Amino acid sequence: MAVRTGVYHDSVSLMRVSSALSELAGVEVAIVAMATKLNLGLARDLGFELPPADPSDLLVAVRADDVDAATGELDRLLGALSSRQVAESADYPPRTTRSAARRGGASVVLVSVPGEYAFAEAADAIEAGLDVMVFSDNVPLEQEVRLKELAAERGVLVMGPDCGTAVIGGAGLGFANVLRPGPVGVVAASGTGAQQVTSLLDLAGVGVSHVLGVGSRDLSAEVGGRSTTAALRMLDEDPATELIVLVSKPPSEETARAVREVVEKLRTPVVTALLGTGGPDLTAAAEAALRALGREAPRWPSWPRPAVSGRLRGLYSGGTLCTEARIIAGGGEFVDYGDDAYTRGRAHPMIDPTLRLEALASAEPGDVVLMDVVLGHGAEADPAARLAPAIAAAGVPVVIALIGTEGDPQGLRRQAEALYAAGASVFTSNAEAARHVGTPTDKRGRS
Amino acid sequence: MTLLSGEPHVITVGADLLGEALDAQAVPRTAVDWRPPLPGTSAALARVLADPRRAAANERAVGRLTSARPQLVGVRPAGEVLGLAPGTFLHAGPPITWERASGPMRGALIGAMLFEGLASDPADAADRLAAGRATLEPCHHHRTVGPMAGVVSPSMWMFEVDDAEHGGTAYCSLNEGLGKVLRYGAYGPEVLARLRWMGEVLGPALAAALRLTGPLDLRALIAQALQMGDELHNRNRAATSLLVRELAPAVVDAAPAHAAEVLRFVNGNDHFFLNPAMAAGKVSTDAARNIPGSSLVVAMARNGTDFGVQVSGLGDRWFTGPAGVPDGLYLGAYGPADANPDIGDSTITETSGLGGFAMAAAPAIVRFVGGEVSDAITATRSMYEITLAEHPAYQIPGLGFRGTPVGIDVTLVARTGVLPVVNTGIAGRVAGTGQVGAGLVSPPAEAFVAALNALAD
Numbered sequence: 001m002a003v004r005t006g007v008y009h010d011s012v013s014l015m016r017v018s019s020a021l022s023e024l025a026g027v028e029v030a031i032v033a034m035a036t037k038l039n040l041g042l043a044r045d046l047g048f049e050l051p052p053a054d055p056s057d058l059l060v061a062v063r064a065d066d067v068d069a070a071t072g073e074l075d076r077l078l079g080a081l082s083s084r085q086v087a088e089s090a091d092y093p094p095r096t097t098r099s100a101a102r103r104g105g106a107s108v109v110l111v112s113v114p115g116e117y118a119f120a121e122a123a124d125a126i127e128a129g130l131d132v133m134v135f136s137d138n139v140p141l142e143q144e145v146r147l148k149e150l151a152a153e154r155g156v157l158v159m160g161p162d163c164g165t166a167v168i169g170g171a172g173l174g175f176a177n178v179l180r181p182g183p184v185g186v187v188a189a190s191g192t193g194a195q196q197v198t199s200l201l202d203l204a205g206v207g208v209s210h211v212l213g214v215g216s217r218d219l220s221a222e223v224g225g226r227s228t229t230a231a232l233r234m235l236d237e238d239p240a241t242e243l244i245v246l247v248s249k250p251p252s253e254e255t256a257r258a259v260r261e262v263v264e265k266l267r268t269p270v271v272t273a274l275l276g277t278g279g280p281d282l283t284a285a286a287e288a289a290l291r292a293l294g295r296e297a298p299r300w301p302s303w304p305r306p307a308v309s310g311r312l313r314g315l316y317s318g319g320t321l322c323t324e325a326r327i328i329a330g331g332g333e334f335v336d337y338g339d340d341a342y343t344r345g346r347a348h349p350m351i352d353p354t355l356r357l358e359a360l361a362s363a364e365p366g367d368v369v370l371m372d373v374v375l376g377h378g379a380e381a382d383p384a385a386r387l388a389p390a391i392a393a394a395g396v397p398v399v400i401a402l403i404g405t406e407g408d409p410q411g412l413r414r415q416a417e418a419l420y421a422a423g424a425s426v427f428t429s430n431a432e433a434a435r436h437v438g439t440p441t442d443k444r445g446r447s
Numbered sequence: 448m449t450l451l452s453g454e455p456h457v458i459t460v461g462a463d464l465l466g467e468a469l470d471a472q473a474v475p476r477t478a479v480d481w482r483p484p485l486p487g488t489s490a491a492l493a494r495v496l497a498d499p500r501r502a503a504a505n506e507r508a509v510g511r512l513t514s515a516r517p518q519l520v521g522v523r524p525a526g527e528v529l530g531l532a533p534g535t536f537l538h539a540g541p542p543i544t545w546e547r548a549s550g551p552m553r554g555a556l557i558g559a560m561l562f563e564g565l566a567s568d569p570a571d572a573a574d575r576l577a578a579g580r581a582t583l584e585p586c587h588h589h590r591t592v593g594p595m596a597g598v599v600s601p602s603m604w605m606f607e608v609d610d611a612e613h614g615g616t617a618y619c620s621l622n623e624g625l626g627k628v629l630r631y632g633a634y635g636p637e638v639l640a641r642l643r644w645m646g647e648v649l650g651p652a653l654a655a656a657l658r659l660t661g662p663l664d665l666r667a668l669i670a671q672a673l674q675m676g677d678e679l680h681n682r683n684r685a686a687t688s689l690l691v692r693e694l695a696p697a698v699v700d701a702a703p704a705h706a707a708e709v710l711r712f713v714n715g716n717d718h719f720f721l722n723p724a725m726a727a728g729k730v731s732t733d734a735a736r737n738i739p740g741s742s743l744v745v746a747m748a749r750n751g752t753d754f755g756v757q758v759s760g761l762g763d764r765w766f767t768g769p770a771g772v773p774d775g776l777y778l779g780a781y782g783p784a785d786a787n788p789d790i791g792d793s794t795i796t797e798t799s800g801l802g803g804f805a806m807a808a809a810p811a812i813v814r815f816v817g818g819e820v821s822d823a824i825t826a827t828r829s830m831y832e833i834t835l836a837e838h839p840a841y842q843i844p845g846l847g848f849r850g851t852p853v854g855i856d857v858t859l860v861a862r863t864g865v866l867p868v869v870n871t872g873i874a875g876r877v878a879g880t881g882q883v884g885a886g887l888v889s890p891p892a893e894a895f896v897a898a899l900n901a902l903a904d
Contacts, residue, residue, distance in 0.1 A: 008482035012464045034483070054486040056864070081463075092828035093480035095863040099832050100458045100477045107453050110469075112461030113481055116489045120862055121460045121481070123496050130458070131450040135465065146497050157450065171455040171474040174465060210451055238451045351464065377468035409471065 001048050003035060004058040009081055011114075012347050014058075017077045024073060026065035032074060035059040038344065097121040101128035108133065110173050111160075115139045118161060119147065126150045126158070133213065134160030135174045137340050141222055144215065148226040157230050162340075163213035164191025164348075165376075167198075174213075175350055177376035178407030182207020184289060185241035185268070187231045189214050192318025192338075193247040193275065193282055195374060195403050196430055200286035202405040203428060204298050209240040216319070219251035219259070229262045236266045244270045245289050247282070249320065281324055283431040300429040301412075303420040307436055308397035310368040315356045317349035321372045321401060321430045328434035329370070335359070350379045353386055360387075363396045368437050372430060373419070375404025375412060384415045388422035398423065399437050401430035485892055488861040491903035495858055498902075500740025508743040508759045509835040509854035512735040512799065516611040517727035518662040522654040524646070526601030528618060529589050534565060535582040539597025539792045540750025541765040542585055545576045549751035551632025551787050554878030555596030556581070558634030562642050563600050569634060569879075587746055588763070591618040592729045592792035594721060595630035595874055596751065603642065604650030608665065608726035610734055617730035619723065621645055621653075624716040630791075631874045631881040652709045655701035656694050663693055665727040669801070670840045672720070673851070678809035679724045680793055680802030681870040681885055686720035687713070725792065728799035735759050735854075742902055743835065744855040747798050747867065747890060751790035751874070754890050758857060758898045766898040768891025773873045775886015776814060787876040789888045794869055800838045800853025803868035803887065804830045808843045808851070815870060815886055826868045827852065833859040833867065857902065860895040 009017075014032050021030035029046055033039040035053035043061040044050055053059060064070045094100035097109055101124060109125035111118050115138030125132035126147065134147075139161035151158045159166050165188070166173040170181060177195055179202050188194030191213055198208050212235065214227035228248070235241045244266070251259065251274070263270045271292055273285030280288060287297040312332025316322035322336040336342075337349040337356055349356055356371065363369050373383050391398045400419055404412045416426045427433035459466040460479035469476050484492055495501065525531050536559050538552060545553070557572040560581065566572035575581065586593045593599055597620075605618040620630075623641055627633040657663070668689050675685035691714055699706040713719050732745045741759035748755055755765040770788035777783070796802035806813075807827035810820045827843065830852035837850030855867055866889050873884040 010462045010464075012462045056483045056486055092825060092832070094477065095480055095482070095832045095865060096859065097458055097460050097479055098859070100460070100479050102831075103477060105475075106456045106458045106477055108450055108455060109458040109460065110465060112459075112465050114483075116493075117483065119493050120484075120496050120858075121479070125458070127502055136461065140493075143493060143497065168450060169453070169455045171457065171469065171472060173457065173469070176468070234451060240451075377471060378465055 001051070002060045003051050003053040004060060007058040007078070008034065008056065009078070012351060013081055015347055015352060017074065017081070020077055021062065021070060021074055024070060027070050028063040029061070030064070030070065031059065031061040033059050097124035098128065101125065101130055106130060108168060110135060112136055115161065119143045122147050122158065123150065126154050126156055129154055129156060131157045132159065133163050133166050133173050134158065134215065135163060136160070137162040137343060141217065144217060145223055148223060152226060152230070157212065157234060158227050159213045160215040162216045165194055165211060166213045167208060167211040169210065172377045175374065175376055175378040177202070177405050178409070179405060180207035180407070181209070183209060183240070183242035183293065184245055185209045185235035185238060185243070186211040186245045186247065187214060187228055187235065188212070188247040189216055189218050189228065189249055190247055190275070190320035192372070192374060192403065193273070193320035195318070195376065196282040196321060197245055197247055197273065197286045197289070199403050199405050200283060200300060200429065201289060203301060204290055204295065206290060206293060206295065209238060210235065216249065219248050219255045221252035221254055225251065225255040225259045228259055232262055232266060236268045241268060243289060243292055244268050245285060246270055246272045247285065248272070248274050249323070250274060275320060275324060281328065281431040283429040300427070300432060302428060302432060303416050303426040304436065305425040308368050308399070309437065310366050310397065312437055313363060313367050313369050315359050315369060315371040317356065318372050318374055318403070321403070324430055325370060325401070325434040328431055329437060350374050353380060353383065357386060357390050360390050360394050363394050365396065367396045369394065369396055369398045370433060370437050371398070372401045372403060373415065375402070375408040375410045375415060377409065379410070382410060384418035388418045391419065391422040391424050399425045399433050400427070401433035402426050402428055403430065482864065484862045485864050485896055488896055488899055491899050492858060492861055494903040495742060495899060498740050501742060504738045504740035504760060505743055505835055505856065508735040508738045508741040511613060512731050512743070512854055513836055513838050514612050515731035515734045517608050517665040517730050518611050519606060519657065519665055519723055520609045520662045521607040521657055522604055522621070522650050523607055524601070524650070525599050525603045525605050528605060528607060529591065531599070531601040533563065533601060534580065535584065537584055537586040537589055537591055537593065537597065537599035538750060539586060539593050539595065539790060540748040541753050541755030541767050543583065543750040543752060545583070547752050549787050549790065550876045550878040550880070551790060551874035552596050552751045554632030554634050555598040555629050557878065558629045558638055559598045559600040561634060562639055563602060585748070586792055587748055587757070590616060590729070590733065592725045592795050593620055593630070594622070594725060594793045595791040595872060596632055597792050598629065602646055604646055606723050606726050608723065608730050609662070610730045613734040615730045615733050617726045617733060619726035619729070621649060622716060622719045622722045625718065625882060627881040631872070632878050633881040634879060648705050649709055649712060652698055652702035652705050653694070656697035659697040659701050660694065665723055666840055669724060669727060670842065673805060673808045673841055674844050676809055676811050678802055678805040678812070678870065680721070680796040681815060681872070682809045682812045683720040683724065684717040686724065687717055690720050690723070721793065724801065725795050728795035728801065731799050732795060737762060742857045744798060744857060747794040747869070748792045749789045749794065751787055754789060754894055756894045756898055758902065761898065761901055764901065766894045766901065768893040771888050771891065773871050773886040773888040775873055775884050777873070777884035778882065781875070781883035785875050785880070785883045787874045789871060790874055791871065793871065797867055797869050798855065800834070800841055800851040803870040804853070805841065805843060805851045806868065806870070807845055810845070829865055830868060832863050833865050857895050857898045861899050864892070866890050866892060
């Protein structure tokens with residue numbers, strides 16, 4: 001048990017260090033984390049006695065047969081993190097976005113610091129005249145509104161907060177699938193919603209110009225669709241964009257009206273997917289986009305096993321995918337592990353599958369598990385590696401919506417085949433996956 | 448529309464994983480070495496950063512600071528220019544009482560009592576000061592700055608510096624030299640004799656010379672000195688030489704009887720220019736005061752007990768923390784145990800983009816910052832992280848004539864945890880000792896946090 005001052009690493013890097021340390025022989029528990037309230041609580045729950053520490057300190061709690069050996073390994077792992085950071089910049093490294101922006105050359109800022117600190121970095125970007133994507137969640141609503149007001153004054157775009165994905169000029173920011181270049185521009189208030197639509201388009205051979213996320217709350221009455229309307233106008237001006245797809249959760253009434261007014265004035269045609277309103281689901285939106293481009297929708301790749309029924313449990317990492325599946329399945333118990341409540345102080349379930357694997361392991365006979373697996377940059381390097389054995393061990397039917405493309409680093413087909421081999425049904429359309437299951441009542445109604 | 452048409456180059460701040468995802472796509476990026484802000488500041492930071500006045504207020508404040516044109520216009524007695532009544536003494540740093548005053552501060556006050564003839568001997572002076580028979584006020588409250596103890600009494604002569612751009616005026620005492628001197632808390636007979644000579648000979652001679660030369664452009668002189676290896680706090684050798692070159696003929700013309708001894712005195716003290724540099728810093732930072740919403744630091748000053756800062760948007764309020772003991776090199780047999788906590792208004796040099804902030808300009812004194820030239824360069828580079836601007840006139844040849852980092856922003860200090868680099872002399876902790884060394888000191892973070900919290904209220 002020790003506290004180190006003057007050291008900082010982000011939570012994801014430290015979780016990698018913790019898990020590398022935990023896998024050492026003779027190590028019972030290892031927590032290496034910034035000494036936030038949550039992490040201190042975690043250590044206390046594991047029976048460690050805590051010295052005084054504040055969140056800028058690094059907390060090291062190790063229980064092992066040979067603590068010195070574990071500490072040595074820890075030093076090596078932390079040293080590797082630090083030397084990588086130093087090697088990146090021979091000059092004095094910028095300590096704020098403001099400083100990085102002053103060095104020139106940048107076109108966009110990607111902010112993923114913890115939500116309570118995100119405002120400062122995003123405001124720096126806006127003041128420097130740079131567009132900014134705020135991946136961070138847990139950013140207070142009034143700060144989001146203020147950022148978007150500032151952005152409107154400076155003529156830049158704020159993507160987020162809680163913006164999971166963007167693709168700009170071929171560069172994927174945040175969780176981003178590898179998409180071929182093409183004519184479709186996407187504006188999305190939902191990261192996984194955008195990933196589903198663009199992945200399906202890619203599977204159909206149609207690429208994207210840009211994907212602009214706007215953040216999950218942009219279309220709320222408070223935020224008023226400020227980023228959505230700005231992003232729509234930007235894509236309208238973009239010569240590479242021939243068709244715009246707008247993916248949104250249900251907007252407030254006023255906001256919907258404001259967005260509609262903007263859409264009507266655009267020269268570029270717009271296909272809108274307003275989820276949860278009885279409108280088209282994500283797959284239908286992708287199909288509508290294909291039709292608008294004069295293309296046939298293909299049969300979406302799938303690796304199905306016979307349809308199943310039972311007590312439906314949805315274990316999702318994508319909020320929009322979760323909502324869509326719940327509406328289509330018409331019942332069942334759904335949990336969105338990507339929700340703020342589950343990501344405070346821990347990594348997103350697309351990076352760290354632990355919570356969902358635990359939930360899968362606790363499935364009971366008679367359950368049917370429906371889950372999403374999202375591929376692409378930023379996501380877990382090989383999700384099937386841990387999920388496939390868990391599926392095989394779960395002893396209940398598992399249906400998977402696999403969101404990704406052949407170009408993704410994880411490989412769509414390789415992942416699908418591994419999950420199928422473990423016993424799961426696999427669909428590239430979340431809507432089709434959800435239709436493959438359903439509550440027993442549903443099934444009876446349909447047959 | 449540059450976002451959608453140009454080649455993406457991404458600034459990443461936060462999770463390494465998302466930066467690595469860009470590396471895997473060969474997208475060029477600049478990684479911010481981000482760390483959480485100083486503990487307990489995140490709520491205040493969000494409020495201050497969201498203040499709609501802030502960006503424009505800071506731009507205006509730092510613009511005034513860097514556009515100031517300090518000129519040395521005269522040398523006059525403190526009693527005359529500051530209206531100091533007998534028994535009133537100015538001192539360095541934020542307000543302090545005799546009870547809380549450190550050794551060198553007490554020593555300098557005792558010396559000033561003796562110099563003004565208000566006490567018969569040191570013990571009598573101490574008794575009178577302890578009994579509250581003198582009025583103590585910060586130099587900064589009187590458009591004045593003083594090095595080390597910074598004690599100013601009515602009979603002392605002062606440099607008078609005007610800001611030709613914004614019209615302000617600031618004052619600083621004349622530099623006594625090194626060793627046993629009043630500003631380091633020494634008050635022996637030789638100290639008092641020197642002060643008397645400075646009032647009778649040095650001050651009047653410099654005043655007469657300046658009447659002949661007319662105003663001296665300190666902005667230009669400081670800019671030249673930076674290019675000659677000074678940082679204007681712990682090294683003033685080039686600037687002092689330049690000052691002598693400017694004034695020598697006029698001193699000869701104006702005061703032929705005393706010219707040799709005056710020039711010998713100025714020439715023999717490599718720190719003589721520190722005081723005009725401080726007055727130049729004071730008049731420049733005063734130009735940036737009282738701009739509502741601005742988080743720019745307009746004063747950092749120490750009284751030997753407390754380190755205090757003042758902020759443009761917060762008027763004349765002081766925000767303090769305990770003064771630290773400098774880490775440095777010691778004279779003769781002195782060591783860290785002999786050192787007094789940090790003292791003096793000379794941090795006005797750092798506040799105006801000189802001193803520790805310009806360390807990269809002064810390779811000759813890198814022993815103070817760790818020994819290597821690269822340490823000096825790192826010290827200056829790190830200061831760009833907490834400042835709002837680069838000085839248009841004060842440039843550093845070794846950094847490609849980049850302007851010095853200037854205009855400390857309390858929000859940037861809180862966000863980065865990077866504290867101002869301060870070069871300083873070290874006073875002996877016992878009254879009467881004088882200087883024991885020189886080195887570097889870190890200001891207390893709580894002074895900046897307190898200022899930030901006040902901005903958030």
